[in-house]
Amino acid sequence: MEGGNSLHKSNTMKTKETTLTNYYKEEVESLDKFPNRRTPLKAYYLYEHTGDELGAEINDSITFYDLFRYLDNKNYFSVKYDSVYDFIGVDDSLVRERLFEGLCKVMVCSYDEIYEQWQYNR
Numbered sequence: 035m036e037g038g039n040s041l042h043k044s045n046t047m048k049t050k051e052t053t054l055t056n057y058y059k060e061e062v063e064s065l066d067k068f069p070n071r072r073t074p075l076k077a078y079y080l081y082e083h084t085g086d087e088l089g090a091e092i093n094d095s096i097t098f099y100d101l102f103r104y105l106d107n108k109n110y111f112s113v114k115y116d117s118v119y120d121f122i123g124v125d126d127s128l129v130r131e132r133l134f135e136g137l138c139k140v141m142v143c144s145y146d147e148i149y150e151q152w153q154y155n156r
Contacts, residue, residue, distance in 0.1 A: 069136050071099040075122060078136050079129070086129070093123035098140045101133065105151045118152060 069078045076092040083089055096104075103110045104121050115121040118130060134148045141148070 069098055069140050071102070071140050072097050073136075073140070075101060075133055075136070079133065082136070083132060088124050088126055088129050091124045092129070092133075093121070096122065098137055101137055102141060105137075105148065105155060108155055117156075 068081075074094065075096050075098065076089065076094055078098070079086070079089040079092055100111075101122070104115070104118065108115065108118075108121075119125040122130065122133060124130075134145060134152070137148050138145050
């Protein structure tokens with residue numbers, strides 16, 4: 035009997051390992067879709083720039099779609115922000131540039147287009 039329980043536990047462990055393996059495989063296969071418009075800015079930034087401590091200060095709740103909407107019309111949100119730096123939560127131009135670069139990937143456009151959108155709607 036004890037051997038049967040051991041076999042059952044072994045099969046259960048293999049099933050869990052297979053499930054986890056499949057999960058990670060799916061995650062890795064979907065990386066070509068990263069970032070996307072629902073990706074939180076903070077998650078993207080911390081993933082791409084792991085050594086930059088300022089990433090921890092980025093607003094937790096905003097996504098690339100939110101950033102795009104803000105750049106398009108800074109009055110879109112009920113909470114008013116004085117600048118894009120207030121919106122993202124970090125007053126650092128390098129962080130902003132890196133997030134704009136990520137937004138370019140999401141929107142499939144040039145950095146100049148994003149930058150001009152920001153300048154036009156300041």
